[in-house]
Structures are given as structure tokens and as C-alpha cells.
Amino acid sequence: MSSVIEVQNLTKRYRETTALDDVSFSIEQDAIYGLLGRNGAGKTTAMSILTAQNFATSGQVRVFGQAPFENPAVLSRMCFVRESQKYPDDATGRHALRMARLFFPRWDEDLAQDLVEEFELPVKRRIKKLSRGQLSAVGVIIGLASRAEVTFFDEPYLGLDAVARQLFYDRLLQDYAAHPRTVVLSSHLIDEVAPLLERVLVIDRGRILLDEDTDALRGRASAVVGSSAAVEDFVAGREVIHTERLGRVTSATVLGGLSEQDRQRLREADLDVAPVSLQQLVVRLARRAEDSAPKHQELVP
Amino acid sequence: MNRTLSVVRLQLVNTQTFVWVPLLVLGGAFLVTMTIFALLPVEGIVGGGAQAPMWYFLVVGVQSLTLTFPFSQALSVTRREFYLGTVLTALLASAALAVTYVLGGLLEEATGGFGTGSVFFQVPGVWSDGWAVAGLVYLVLSFAFFKVGFFCAVVYKRFGTLVLTAGLIVLALLVLVALWAITRAEAWGQVAAWVADAGVLGLTLWSLPVLALLALASYGLLRRALP
Numbered sequence: 001m002s003s004v005i006e007v008q009n010l011t012k013r014y015r016e017t018t019a020l021d022d023v024s025f026s027i028e029q030d031a032i033y034g035l036l037g038r039n040g041a042g043k044t045t046a047m048s049i050l051t052a053q054n055f056a057t058s059g060q061v062r063v064f065g066q067a068p069f070e071n072p073a074v075l076s077r078m079c080f081v082r083e084s085q086k087y088p089d090d091a092t093g094r095h096a097l098r099m100a101r102l103f104f105p106r107w108d109e110d111l112a113q114d115l116v117e118e119f120e121l122p123v124k125r126r127i128k129k130l131s132r133g134q135l136s137a138v139g140v141i142i143g144l145a146s147r148a149e150v151t152f153f154d155e156p157y158l159g160l161d162a163v164a165r166q167l168f169y170d171r172l173l174q175d176y177a178a179h180p181r182t183v184v185l186s187s188h189l190i191d192e193v194a195p196l197l198e199r200v201l202v203i204d205r206g207r208i209l210l211d212e213d214t215d216a217l218r219g220r221a222s223a224v225v226g227s228s229a230a231v232e233d234f235v236a237g238r239e240v241i242h243t244e245r246l247g248r249v250t251s252a253t254v255l256g257g258l259s260e261q262d263r264q265r266l267r268e269a270d271l272d273v274a275p276v277s278l279q280q281l282v283v284r285l286a287r288r289a290e291d292s293a294p295k296h297q298e299l300v301p
Numbered sequence: 302m303n304r305t306l307s308v309v310r311l312q313l314v315n316t317q318t319f320v321w322v323p324l325l326v327l328g329g330a331f332l333v334t335m336t337i338f339a340l341l342p343v344e345g346i347v348g349g350g351a352q353a354p355m356w357y358f359l360v361v362g363v364q365s366l367t368l369t370f371p372f373s374q375a376l377s378v379t380r381r382e383f384y385l386g387t388v389l390t391a392l393l394a395s396a397a398l399a400v401t402y403v404l405g406g407l408l409e410e411a412t413g414g415f416g417t418g419s420v421f422f423q424v425p426g427v428w429s430d431g432w433a434v435a436g437l438v439y440l441v442l443s444f445a446f447f448k449v450g451f452f453c454a455v456v457y458k459r460f461g462t463l464v465l466t467a468g469l470i471v472l473a474l475l476v477l478v479a480l481w482a483i484t485r486a487e488a489w490g491q492v493a494a495w496v497a498d499a500g501v502l503g504l505t506l507w508s509l510p511v512l513a514l515l516a517l518a519s520y521g522l523l524r525r526a527l528p
Contacts, residue, residue, distance in 0.1 A: 053374045053528050070524075072304055075377040086371035086528070088315060089364050095314050096372070102307040103376040142375070 004029045004150055004182050005050060010059035012045050012206075019045040021206035022059070027150075030180040032172075034197040034214075036190050036282060042206045043186040044082060047152045051080040063150065076105060079148035081139035083155045093123035093130070093138055097145075104146040111175065112145035118167055132159030140168050144175055150182045157189065169196055190279040202282055209286045214278070221281050222258055225251045226271035234269060241284035242277070253280060308378060308386020309393070312369060318361060319394045323354045327401065330354075334421050344418030351405075351422055354398060355446045362391070362450025366458065371528035384520050387451070395443035403436040426501055434502050441505050441512070448515050455522040 005027035012020040019042045027033055035043050048054035050061055052068040052075060061068060068074045087096055093116070101107045116123055119137040122130070127138065140156050153172075157165045173196060176183060187193045200217060202210035210217070221241065224231055228250040235252045242253040253276050258266070266273060313319055330350035338346060365387050373383045406422035414420060428435045457465045483492055499507065 048527075051374075051377065052379075055525065055527075070379045070381055072379050072382065075379060076304070078377055079375075080377075081375045082528075085375055086368060088318075088369045088372055090317055091315050091372075099311045099314050099372065100376055102310055103304065103378060148377075 080152040106147035338417035366454035374528035399439035
């Protein structure tokens with residue numbers, strides 16, 4: 001795999017805050033990335049700079065090997081509809097889609113129309129009269145139908161109900177399978193998007209805390225489930241990041257891989273190993289990564 | 302297709318902004334003026350209603366930036382493509398308006414002020430050098446209104462309300478100083494002579510370098526604007 005985006009020592013300072021602090025990462029071709037972090041962590045700023053909508057204070061960004069600013073050859077291969085996207089005055093959903101079609105070389109009109117029906121978007125209604133969920137749907141439809149080689153989704157689920165959110169995740173995976181491309185999905189609802197992600201970038205207060213394959217990340221912890229006494233016995237001396245109890249059954253998530261010896265012990269104690277919550281893992285790893293930092297709230301509630 | 306031309310289509314997808322509202326404004330002003338002309342027992346009145354769509358172009362200039370620019374960024378349009386496409390759209394719309402004015406003026410002449418004996422389109426001065434010059438004046442004037450709106454919007458976008466307001470106040474003060482200086486130098490006679498000498502065509506041509514400067518400044522500011 002080759003990388004489509006290279007970011008080196010990227011810093012973005014606003015008057016009082018540092019939105020991105022000397023960040024470096026790369027994004028590989030044809031993969032789904034999760035750009036995860038709390039509100040205000042710098043997710044939208046990063047995506048804005050990658051798409052030349054915003055400017056870096058210092059550092060370097062390369063997309064398809066070139067600088068994206070004022071570069072139509074690069075920009076036309078990217079799509080970034082922001083969460084708080086503004087639309088032309090009096091434009092309807094239909095207008096917005098017609099406009100989008102003009103600029104994305106791989107735009108699929110049939111897909112756009114299918115999505116309009118599935119999301120039940122009232123395309124004749126003015127965008128400023130749409131509900132938050134319908135507004136999100138406009139962004140999602142443009143993002144999916146653009147088939148841009150690098151597509152950014154900025155908290156695309158805001159205001160969407162559970163059914164519509166699932167619809168988005170399903171259609172994203174379906175279309176991604178048929179037309180592989182690079183997708184960057186920014187989110188603070190980690191567990192909900194976790195099944196989609198091949199790789200996660202966790203950003204907190206302008207810094208990259210984690211940049212890892214989702215599977216490798218999951219392998220860094222395991223949930224041990226069984227009778228409370230046996231679980232407590234097993235996890236003694238290990239780092240437990242999350243515990244849940246239901247009656248006499250306990251599920252404890254422990255950090256660190258399991259050795260063959262561990263597995264043997266688990267079988268003997270009649271304990272099961274279950275998949276871990278990526279959210280818990282990310283929160284705890286993020287905390288550990290900044291041991292010296294002052295206490296702050298959870299990454300997500 | 303050329304992406305700059307696509308920006309023209311982007312601006313024109315919603316025909317309301319550039320086509321229907323200006324027509325409505327002009328048509329409305331025309332109807333109101335004609336009604337007043339018909340009600341008044343005198344002839345030979347010169348109405349000022351024909352300028353109405355030009356003021357609307359000021360608003361279009363503002364909106365094409367504040368509302369369409371952010372969306373164009375989401376569609377991966379470069380600032381340069383957006384700027385050129387938008388200017389081209391404004392030129393097209395101004396040309397269409399100019400043609401409407403000239404046709405209206407000729408029709409007015411042929412029908413004796415649409416039967417009222419008064420003037421809506423053929424404003425004296427503008428039409429003194431014939432319909433072609435009048436058309437040019439309308440074209441440049443409409444475009445200038447658009448450009449001023451666009452420029453103010455870019456300044457607002459880059460620096461905020463405070464700087465825009467301060468800038469407008471400074472501009473007003475400069476104009477006052479100029480007026481004071483002319484009065485002080487007792488040069489109003491010369492100014493009037495120069496204006497008369499330049500004529501409507503001359504004045505229009507003199508405005509072109511100013512417009513070009515405004516256009517360059519808008520582009521320079523837009524290049525670093527955030528959506």
C-alpha cells in the first residue's frame with residue numbers, strides 16, 4: 001500500500017489556542033480511517049488543512065505527493081463536507097447535489113438518487129429549513145456519491161436517528177467494497193464506528209495519541225468473562241481498564257496480550273475471552289499516553 | 302469540463318439569485334413607477350426606479366461570497382477557480398441587465414414613455430451619447446455594484462465586522478476631506494468642467510482602473526480566506 005496523505009510537523013495556532021501541535025502522520029490508500037477524539041481536539045482543523053480549506057501555521061502537507069493549496073489536480077480527488085457546512089442562500093437539497101455533480105469527476109448520480117430516497121431527504125426543501133439530521137444527510141450523500149479518492153466525513157451522524165446512522169454505515173461499507181478508496185471518518189462516538197475502521201488515529205488537544213491498526217489495537221487488550229471470583233483471581237496484578245458485573249458474572253478488560261500460558265489458565269478456570277470495547281481502550285490508552293497531563297474528563301461521556 | 306466554467310454553473314444552479322430576483326426587482330420598480338406616472342397629471346418626470354436592480358447586485362456580490370464560497374470549498378474548488386468563475390457570472394448577469402436596460406430604453410423612446418410621457422429607462426446623461434454608451438454604462442455600473450459588495454464581503458470574511466466598519470468610516474472621511482479640499486481650493490468650477498469634459502463615457506472609462514484595483518484586492522484577500 002502507498003500513502004495518499006503525508007503530514008509532517010503540522011502546527012496550527014489560533015490566537016489563543018494551539019489546535020494542532022507538531023503533528024505527523026500518514027494515511028494509506030484504500031483504507032477506512034477513524035479520526036477520533038474529543039470535541040475541539042483538532043479533528044476538523046486537520047481535515048480542513050488537508051483539503052486546503054484552512055492554512056497551516058507551520059509544517060508540511062502532501063496529498064498525492066503534492067501540496068493541495070490552489071491545486072485543482074489534487075483537490076478534485078478529495079471531498080470534505082464539514083459538519084457545519086454552509087450552503088448557498090435559498091439552495092435546496094437538489095441544488096446542492098446538482099452543484100456537487102459539477103466538480104467530482106467520479107460522481108455517481110444513480111447512487112446519489114438512491115441515497116436521497118433511502119435517507120428520505122426532501123430535496124425540494126430549502127437547506128436552511130432542513131432539520132439537523134437532514135442537513136447531515138446532505139453531507140453524507142455528497143460524500144458517498146462523490147466517490148472521491150479521499151473522502152472525509154466530519155461527524156456525519158449528527159442528528160441522524162439510529163436507523164439512518166446504520167444506513168450510512170452500511171452504504172459506506174457497501175460502496176467502499178465496490179469502489180475502494182480512502183475514507184477518513186471523524187467521530188467521537190468510537191464504539192459506533194469501530195466496526196468500520198481499519199485504522200485509528202486518536203487526536204487529543206492537538207496531538208496524535210494513537211496511530212494504529214484497529215486489529216492490533218484490539219489485540220492490546222482482552223475482556224475476560226466468567227465467575228467473579230475466577231476473574232478477579234486471573235486479573236490480579238494486571239492492568240484492568242474496565243470492569244462490568246452482572247450478578248455473579250464479571251467482565252474485566254485487561255491490557256497486554258495474552259500468552260499461551262494465560263490462555264491455558266483461562267481454560268482451566270473456565271473463563272471466556274470476549275472482544276473489547278474500542279472506546280474503553282482508546283480512552284484508557286489516551287490517558288496513559290499523557291500520564292503527566294492534569295486530570296480531565298473522559299474522551300466521551 | 303473547465304472547472305472555472307463549472308463555477309459559473311454553480312452560481313447559476315439556483316436561478317433565483319441571478320435571474321428571477323433582479324427581474325422581479327426591475328419589473329416591480331417599473332410597475333410602481335408607471336402607476337405613479339399614470340396617476341400624476343404631469344408629463345416629463347424622470348423616475349429613479351431603474352437603479353433598483355443595481356442595489357440588489359450589491360447584495361448578490363455579498364452573498365456569492367458569504368454563502369457560495371464555503372460550499373465551493375466543500376466541492377474542492379480552488380479559490381482562483383471560484384474567483385474567476387464568480388466574476389464571469391457577475392459579468393454575464395451585468396450584461397444581461399444592460400441589454401434589458403437598452404431594450405427598455407429603446408422601447409420607451411418608441412412608445413413615448415409607454416404612453417405616460419415620462420422617463421423610466423432613458424435617464425438623462427446616461428443616454429446623451431446614444432444607446433451603445435448607455436449600455437456600457439449600465440454594464441460597468443452593475444458590475445461595479447457587484448464588485449463593491451463582493452469586496453466588502455471578502456474584507457468581512459478575512460478581518461471581521463470591526464475592520465470592515467472602520468474601513469468604511471475611513472473611506473467616508475477621505476471623501477469628506479477631498480470635498481473639503483476642493484471647496485477650500487475653490488476648485489469646484491474646474492471639477493465640474495472636468496466632469497462635463499469627460500462626459501458619461503469618459504467617467505465610465507475612468508472607473509475601470511478603480512474596478513481593476515478592487516478586483517485585484519478582492520482576489521488577493523480571497524486567496525487566504527477561510528470558508
